[in-house]
Amino acid sequence: MSAFARWLKKEGTGVMRGIQTLNQLSRRCYAATRIVPLTEPLGSPKSSKAIACPPQDVQxxxxxxGLVVASLENYSPVSxxxxxxxxxxxxxxxENLGVTHLLRLSGNLTTKGVSAFKITRGLEVLGSTxxxxSTREHMIYSLDFLRNDFDAVVEYLADVTTAFEFRPWEVSELTSRVKIEKAVAEQCAQTSVLEMLHQAAYKNALSNSLYCPDYRVGxxxxxxxxEFVENNYKSARMALVGVGIKHSALRQVAEQYIDVHHGTGTPGDKAVYRGGELRVQNGDTLSHSLLACEGAASGTAEANAFSLLQHLLGVGPQVKRGSGIxxxxxxxxAKATTQPFDAxxxxxxxxxxxxxGLYTVAQAGSANEVIKAAVAQVDAVAKGAVSEQDLVRAKSQLKTEYLMVLESSEGLLEEIGAQASSSGAYSSPDAVxxxxxxxxSSDVINAAKxxxxxxxxxxxxGNLVNTPYVDEL
Incomplete structure (x- = not known):
């Protein structure tokens, strides 16, 4: 979400609160007219017949x-x-680095079937978003809309995902937006250092940045x-996912609108981990460092072991504005330094x-002690310092974190889409x-080893005057 969008959302909150206040006022005024004298006996309330909505599983x-269709009918008024x-x-x-950055910004450009103005205006009228x-593996196009507007919005989604036009003057106008996004990302130390980590860790594929390289801008x-779309936007590489939609209706949309470019497209290269180091010295007072090893592929038992090791070591404060002590x-x-830090x-x-791996933020003078103390904690786990109580706590945190993600429609859609796209199936929360x-505990210890x-x-x-090199750890 852009800075302007966040500002607009924040400003819009005040407007919505005003509307809600007016709505509540009208309900209160209406309720005030229905005064029943206390001397009259109260009648028994009429029983209302609720429409039974049987719970549904992901289909x-x-x-x-090869196009995968996945849906969950949860009867939500917003789909x-x-x-x-x-x-x-x-x-x-x-030879085409940075192209996905522009694709991410071109979602509302003119297509072969509809103009940019009509896309914006049409969705605005429907109240849809x-x-x-994009991630390193997926481009994700999503629409939020009122349930009854399903037939009206699906054509817009089909246009922006299957009927690209890429008019030269509209593409050239994206350059300024690319520069702004890059500038914002570079100012965020966490985003910047994470991009550096991928560049250093891999020889290919996953080393590609989410942002357009400087020499490719414009x-x-x-x-x-x-060319990139024609090589990759194929039915066999797509998944159509819906939340709050009947599976039969979603499948019909897939067959009618989305399933148009058959084939498998250009196969991607397998990621090759190499290890390495990148350092950027600047005028910051802090040192931001990421230290990592090659982990595990998603959906594997080893990935679960690494996730538990992550929660065993610490993923940040569990209490809002807490210190995670x-x-x-x-x-x-805390035993190694009295200076403030985050790990x-x-x-x-x-x-x-x-x-x-480990992410540490420390004052320049204490970076060495902070990083080495963090590594020592992983080394202690590798030597067997894992109690049953620690393991139970980590499992509870991981399961809670996973289930809380599924509480939001956005998180649920992304989880279903990621699983359906990668494996063509979906694992229920109970199975996870x-x-x-x-x-x-042996699995966690092996992950630490x-x-x-x-x-x-x-x-x-940041200020790396006292930050150790990778070969010193």
Missing amino acids: VSKLPS KIGVFVKAGSRYEPL LSVT KISGDNMR TSKLSQGI TAFNISYSDSGLF AKAIDSVT KFVNSKKTMASR
Whole structure:
């Protein structure tokens, strides 16, 4: 979400509150006219017959072309639909780096069937919201809309995902937006250092940035974008996902609108982990560092072990505005320095690889002590310092975190889409919880040993005068 969008959302909150206040006032005035004298007996309330809505499970089907359709009917008055395409930045060829950044910004441009103005105006009239996001593996196009407007909005979604036009003058206007997004990302130390970590960790594929390289800004043409779309936006690489929609209706939309470009497209390269180090010295007073090893691919038992190790070490405060002092990382580092610091473990899983490691933020003078103390905590786990109580706590935190993500329609859509796109199936929350519970302390210890013994990657930014190099850890 852009800064302007966040501001607009914030400003709009006040307007909505005013509207809600007026609505409540009218209800109160209406209620005030229905005065019943206390001397009259109260009649028994009339029983209302509620329409039974049987609970539904996620349904997944696959068309002959390879297009996956997944849906969950939850009877919500607001529905959400998304198209997931295996066309993230990892699929960019070297001669076309940065193209997915422009695709992310071109979601509302003129298509072969409808103008940019009509897309914006049409969705605005319906009160619908179009979002285009990207990861290193997927381009995601999603629509939020009122349930009764399903037939009206699906054509817009089909246009922006299957009928690209890329008019030269509209593409050229994206350059300023690319520069703004890059500037914002570079100012965020966490985003910047995470991009550096991927660049250092991999030889190809996952090393590609989510943002357009500086030397490519303003040089990506509509032909470059069209070539990438023709090679990757194929039915076999897509998943159509809906929340609050009947599966039969969603499948009909897939067959009528989305299932138009058959084939498998250009296969992506398998990610090759290499390890390495990148450092950026600047005038900041803090040192931001990420230290990682190759983790595990998503959906594997090893990935669950790394996730538990992450929560065992600490993922940040569990109490709002808290310090997270109960985590192993915080307790260990607090013994090594009296300077303020922040330390969390992270675990990122992709379809064929992953990154597990530690993220530390420290004052320049104490960076060495903070990083080494954090590494010592992982080393202690690798040597068996895992109690049953610690393991139970980590499992509870991980399951709660996963289930809370599914509480929002956005999180639910992304989880269903990620699973359907990668495996063509969906694992229920119960199945995921059982998989987490099946992880043993030995599995967690082995994950810690992998971090301690394997080749590491490090990315650092800020005042690095006292930040150790990766070969010193």
